[in-house]
Amino acid sequence: MARPRTPLLSRERIVAAALRLIDDEGLDALSTRRLATELSVSGPSLYNHFATKDDLLDAVVDSVIGEVDLSMFGAAAGAVGDAGAAGSTGSTGGAWPQALRDWARSYRAALAAHPNIVPVLAQGPGRRPNALRLADAVFGHLVESGWPRGQATRIGALMRYFVTGSALASFAAGFPADAEVYDAADYPHLGEAHRLAGHRGTVDEGAFETGLEALLDGLALRYARLAERP
Amino acid sequence: MARPRTPLLSRERIVAAALRLIDDEGLDALSTRRLATELSVSGPSLYNHFATKDDLLDAVVDSVIGEVDLSMFGAAAGAVGDAGAAGSTGSTGGAWPQALRDWARSYRAALAAHPNIVPVLAQGPGRRPNALRLADAVFGHLVESGWPRGQATRIGALMRYFVTGSALASFAAGFPADAEVYDAADYPHLGEAHRLAGHRGTVDEGAFETGLEALLDGLALRYARLAERP
């Protein structure tokens, strides 16, 4: 068979299969030949839909970012000259911590569902539309909440540091469950570390929530100082 | 030539060359054949010193972690039953935020010097001695400063999230310097984003410092609450 009447592949089908492969077997398991086999086509077929493997990865990454909820940024993310906010900084100012909290949780959930692709995604938005939309929404909301532009940039960055770091890999699962690893002579305080992996979910969730609330508290202190000396 | 009188390779030489290659050309550029060429030997020679490529990567990662300063954790990291601290939690309690600050800066500096290897390193300590020593020192210091063990674990985790996230990739450099990318219709607040890459160093440094201080402030609030209700 050469060209079929209805195409065997589509960008969507390829992206979905690639993400599944990455999730199940890791980034290294994604080869164009393996992916093609998974899709019951020959290797070079993929090049009718993506110029390179990197282009394909970009599409996979942006599909993951597209899962992040941005609705909490409301008017700030959508049309600019909207009803309530209207230029002034005072009225909606109090809402930013809750918006940031909701967004961070959704952001982390989307990434943590696909940890193997986080290293790619962490390289920045590049030219990927969903990633740029996300950056735009966060920055816009912070500025319209009264944060100076320079501070808003830094907050967008530091939130991304924290969220990507937390989704990149499980902290708890990084400690071998084998108790023999933790020789008391070398690591006097890690006597219980072999239990961490077993509590993977709660440890990582607890660390994320503690860090998120600590960050928001720390930022609220700085926000209050903005009003004091304008 | 088969076996030379003095070995051509050593683990140290291989690790150093591998790290240089990763730094200069990225993780994908590290192939055993390419690395062997760089070291003027044939590909399979490396297998006399490392069982697999993953083993070699482990050694590279641990050499990077070995650069992190842990001296601020002082007695807590070294011998346990030392002079001053002596079991009680009150006296040295106030020192933990400064120790955490100094450590986080050294940790980030060590990782940010080799961003291309951070994804590997973020998988956790595994069985790498320097990574386990680091985890031991942080956890031990927090516990001896009066933090409950569960909280100390979470703080170790969240600090690692933040530091690895900040070292994984430059936030600023992730935004293309090409102004055409930021169509005002799609991204109304990113009109200046094309300048970010040019201020890479200051943006990332500022975001890291802001996030670090916010985290420490937030944690200090929680530490104060520990004393209130014991």
Add this chain to the structure above:
DNA sequence: ACCTGAACACCGTTCAAGT
């Protein structure tokens, strides 16, 4: 336009052979 097989320059790793 969209698929195929053949081909090119790569990979990680094993293994027998050399000293």
Add this chain to the structure above:
DNA sequence: ACCTGAACACCGTTCAAGT
């Protein structure tokens, strides 16, 4: 013990050929 070349089963990508 430590290096080599040959070999195996893989890669990403190009390209001419098919419909």
